[in-house]
Amino acid sequence: MKIDGDRREFCEATEFVANPPHPSTDHARTSEIKLSINQIKDRRYVTAALMLVMTLASMEMTVTSTAMPTIIGDLHGLEHYSWVASLYLLTSTVSMPLYGRLADKFGRKYVIIAAISIFTGASMLASTSQCMMQLILFRGLQGLGAGGIMPVVLTILSDIFTLKERASVQGLFSVIWGTAAMGGPALGAILVNTLGWRSVFYVNLPLGLLGLAVLIWKYHEHEEPHPTDLDLPGVFSLAIACAAILAMVTRLGIDGSSWMTPSLLGVAIVAIIYFIRHERQAPHPIMPASLLFRRAIGPALAGSFLLGLGYLCIDVYVPLYVQGGRGGGATAAASAITPVVLTWSIANAFAAPLLIRWGFRKTSLVSSILIALGMTGLLVSSMLAVPHWVLTMTLSITGLGLGPASLCFLLAPQEAVSWQQRGNITSSVMFFRTIGGAVGVGLLGALFNLLIASDFARLQRLGIKPSEVFSPELHSKLSPELLASGQHAIVNALTWVFAVMLFFSLVQIAVATLMPAFKPQHEIKRSEEFEAA
16 A cells, blocks of 8 residues: 555654554554444444533533532532632543553543542532532542543544544534533533532532433443553652642732742642653553654643643633723623634534645644634734624634644644554643643733733722722713723733733744645544445
8 A cells, every 4th residue: 555745754754664464464454453342333422422511521621610608608618709710620631641651551441430429429429518618629639530531532432433434423423512611601500590509519419320221331441451550659649730820820919028939839830840850751651752753742732831821811812802901791791702612613524624635734724723823813802892793703713723623633642653652642742732722812912910010000090999880880970981990901912812822823824834744634533434344
């Protein structure tokens, strides 16, 4: 079989052997796949179960956030409000690399079962919370389960579908993820108003148990277990570094005289130094340098970091701009953000044929350019005070780029490694995306606080609280001049924030040029292999 230039370039970049396998190897692989999932019908059951599990994970944050005001009114503890979400994010993030290694060592089935069980069990515990501290603890336990759901689900998809099929299937999963995330607030409101806030945690139980039952029944794997250790020192040092970084970025720009921020920075630096030194010497590191420097992996991880930074910053700072800078309400803020998720999902559904035709490099490059165009429009919108519909259309362009880019940054690393490393590399992609978002929000939040500090101090000397500028319901308490002054200060600060977001999107374009140009034109459809078997 002749291999074209794009395929050869990818093989060389990822240290693959470009020679095609012997026909007997193809037959063995076909038999192995037949053993892994006996019939096409079984694979469909498994895919449906994974969709349920994906819905479970994507809907959790938005459903719970809708119920939080009611929960605070019942359990009190407003001062601990931020920790309910922060601890969930922290535990889910730092556990991702460990889940990836566990999935490679013990197999995907046992690990996904454990993750779903922890998640649903913690959900039931959260529903019984009698105080905010209990809720925070159980949400942290939920995060430990959630950290394994997304990466292991994506790893299983990479096992049971070829690259060509997976591009389409994961586009469908992206649509489901976006729909579930958008429907979460409405579902949360209905549950709170009809059954009470504890019911928002019950909704995880039927989805989780159904998905769990189908996976136990229909998903079987017969791959060789990974013979290496878990590299627990590497896992724990990385977890400590991430915990310190996430805690630190949430404090940036707040109480600059506190000793906590420099202390957390010191802990993060020490943990990172230890992690790097340990990984160089460890026989089986959790993040091998040999993988990170591959052309199909290093740029994809960097791109995932920048992608997470851009998306989460849009999700945080655009509503701040709409409500604080333009005087809109929560509905206006939601109407500006929703098209991003919607076009992301739609674009991902159509990204598969583009990926097959263009390859990783061109697809990720075009997508990154669309993201940069959207960020440029966002910056111009803040500078010129354009109509709301123009802002919405601009952000829709960003969503069109986010979908295919996220697909490329996930599929390229998965194709560059063997089965025994696929769980590790998939969890690494999700890890870098989450860390990028958390770090970006923290850094840009510090920039915003720094730029707005003097203006808000001036307004406070006049007896005006910042909340009166951000809340449309309180605008009547302010004179038109003071309200305009406060909104102008917010817009000026956020204009610089959007400029930094544009800069990072331009960096993502540069990263996309480093992606391999592999086109998956020569792979046999695994569904055809099933039928042939």
